[in-house]
Amino acid sequence: RLCTLSERSGFFLGALLDMPGDGFDEDGAEQLWAYRCKLYIYKHKSKSYVDLGTGKGSLCRSHPSNGVEFKFVAERDRIPMARHFIETATALKPNAGSDRAWSWKAKDQIHVGEDNDDQWFTIKFHTVDAAGNFKAVYDALRPFGTEEGVDESKVDMPQDALPASPQYGMAKGISSPASSCPASPEPTSRTLQHLPGGGRSAFLLYFEKGIHQRGAGVKQTSTIYVGAYGSKVQALSNAVRAMDHHCDPQRPWRDEQLWSVREDNRRFVGDKGVVILVQDDAGEYYQTKL
Numbered sequence: 001r002l003c004t005l006s007e008r009s010g011f012f013l014g015a016l017l018d019m020p021g022d023g024f025d026e027d028g029a030e031q032l033w034a035y036r037c038k039l040y041i042y043k044h045k046s047k048s049y050v051d052l053g054t055g056k057g058s059l060c061r062s063h064p065s066n067g068v069e070f071k072f073v074a075e076r077d078r079i080p081m082a083r084h085f086i087e088t089a090t091a092l093k094p095n096a097g098s099d100r101a102w103s104w105k106a107k108d109q110i111h112v113g114e115d116n117d118d119q120w121f122t123i124k125f126h127t128v129d130a131a132g133n134f135k136a137v138y139d140a141l142r143p144f145g146t147e148e149g150v151d152e153s154k155v156d157m158p159q160d161a162l163p164a165s166p167q168y169g170m171a172k173g174i175s176s177p178a179s180s181c182p183a184s185p186e187p188t189s190r191t192l193q194h195l196p197g198g199g200r201s202a203f204l205l206y207f208e209k210g211i212h213q214r215g216a217g218v219k220q221t222s223t224i225y226v227g228a229y230g231s232k233v234q235a236l237s238n239a240v241r242a243m244d245h246h247c248d249p250q251r252p253w254r255d256e257q258l259w260s261v262r263e264d265n266r267r268f269v270g271d272k273g274v275v276i277l278v279q280d281d282a283g284e285y286y287q288t289k290l
Contacts, residue, residue: 253276
């Protein structure tokens with residue numbers, strides 16, 4: 001599939017999409033490139049790489065900003081593990097541990113570092129060709145002059161080798177030299193176990209399904225903890241993904257004909273409350289709430 005690049009680049013580039021889809025991701029963004037890969041994040045505090053798992057890496061053009069985002073969704077749980085604009089990211093750097101891997105630094109929307117610091121990410125592919133294809137697309141889509149006034153050759157990056165085997169969750173890595181960057185907290189991808197700043201609040205997101213028979217006064221519910229997020233925007237964004245992931249696929253919550261009550265409160269909900277709700281005439285419902 002061909003993806004049109006900016007007129008400045010002056011050419012078309014074939015970007016392989018080896019993942020199913022119609023050219024748009026679950027958020028409705030235009031998918032310019034996608035490939036199965038592994039993703040790692042570097043934690044300065046523990047001086048090691050954390051394996052975020054195997055899944056779909058993609059470069060998507062978001063609307064209405066028209067900016068290009070890198071997204072990674074783990075195939076194990078289908079949970080977004082990383083998301084950031086490449087306009088504010090550094091150029092790709094070769095990873096010392098593999099000729100099939102590239103590293104870059106970016107301000108991620110899911111992994112929020114201490115004092116909102118940028119994070120180092122490393123992507124690894126099955127083949128050298130796939131790694132080269134990613135670099136070609138990334139370089140072409142990343143605007144020129146993004147790091148104006150910054151000598152990227154002097155941007156320090158971790159020199160660790162990547163973990164030898166897949167580790168879902170917190171993985172142990174090889175120690176690296178001390179970094180000049182501030183230490184970052186070590187939350188898992190879905191929860192904030194240690195909030196930076198001590199007194200900073202977190203938004204907790206839950207998915208709930210059940211049956212509410214008002215006449216009989218019976219309510220049966222099942223609640224799933226989705227995660228804790230450092231901002232309300234992150235929590236609301238993941239509320240939609242939680243509905244997609246946890247609702248019965250035979251009864252999709254987006255199908256208007258199945259539900260007599262449909263509420264989307266993302267614009268109006270406060271720090272607590274129901275974000276999205278669907279309910280049928282029999283009282284069966286799905287909802288996400290803060």
